[in-house]
Amino acid sequence: MKKFLYNLAISIFAILFFASCNPKQQQVNDYKYEIDTIAIIQRGDSIANAVQQVLLANVLQVSKSGGTVYAVTFCNERAMSLTDSLSQKYNCLIERISQKYRNPANKPGESDEAVLLKMSSLASAEPFLLSGNGIVTYYKPIRIAMPACLNCHGIEGKDISIPTLEAIRQKYPNDLATGYKEGDFRGLWKITFPEE
Numbered sequence: 001m002k003k004f005l006y007n008l009a010i011s012i013f014a015i016l017f018f019a020s021c022n023p024k025q026q027q028v029n030d031y032k033y034e035i036d037t038i039a040i041i042q043r044g045d046s047i048a049n050a051v052q053q054v055l056l057a058n059v060l061q062v063s064k065s066g067g068t069v070y071a072v073t074f075c076n077e078r079a080m081s082l083t084d085s086l087s088q089k090y091n092c093l094i095e096r097i098s099q100k101y102r103n104p105a106n107k108p109g110e111s112d113e114a115v116l117l118k119m120s121s122l123a124s125a126e127p128f129l130l131s132g133n134g135i136v137t138y139y140k141p142i143r144i145a146m147p148a149c150l151n152c153h154g155i156e157g158k159d160i161s162i163p164t165l166e167a168i169r170q171k172y173p174n175d176l177a178t179g180y181k182e183g184d185f186r187g188l189w190k191i192t193f194p195e196e
């Protein structure tokens, strides 16, 4: 009997605790989410721009000094580590995802599929936010914005020279990231912000 009362007391306490806690928690989250949306988009935009500048400056400079084949090796060895070090700097997780990925590490996750499908069909360059479980994810389209992209993502044997193609095939035997034209949707920036 004593044990029963003890259990009952615990259950009532638990019910009261969760009943009092949940709505409040919900409110705090909604409130926080509402006021943060614009700030998060601004933060995501500035991080995506900064990372893009770093990657682009590197790939253009290395292509110029060492040629496209060497630039493929450079991207293979450095694109991920550059992105990772910027993730640390900005305290978030920065990824580039694509349905037609070159590096399998950039394959979209299950939760990204619907966003990719929607954003690939829109001409818009607007970012998109997804939130849940205290995590906010920022997505923004990446396009084949300049002819230089085609040297490594364009039509094989036409835009992409044979030596470059060989280097790509050697490093990425299951590469999907060719056949693009200028202006095409290439994938998404995905920036995940931890719970604050």
Ligand code: HEC
Binding pocket: 056, 059, 063, 068, 071, 072, 075, 076, 077, 079, 080, 096, 097, 098, 100, 101, 102, 103, 104, 106, 142, 143, 144, 145, 146, 148, 149, 150, 151, 152, 153, 177, 186, 187, 188
């Ligand atoms: C010198 C060749 C080269 C050029 C030029 C180049 N890329 Fe890439 N790109 C690569 C390689 C190699 C990878 C895989 C990097 C890795 O292993 O992380 C890659 C990966 C990517 C990814 C990540 C998704 C995936 O498929 O793995 C995106 C997005 C991308 N490139 C877009 C672009 C855009 C946009 C441009 C033009 C501004 C561009 N690239 C120019 C070689 C190139």
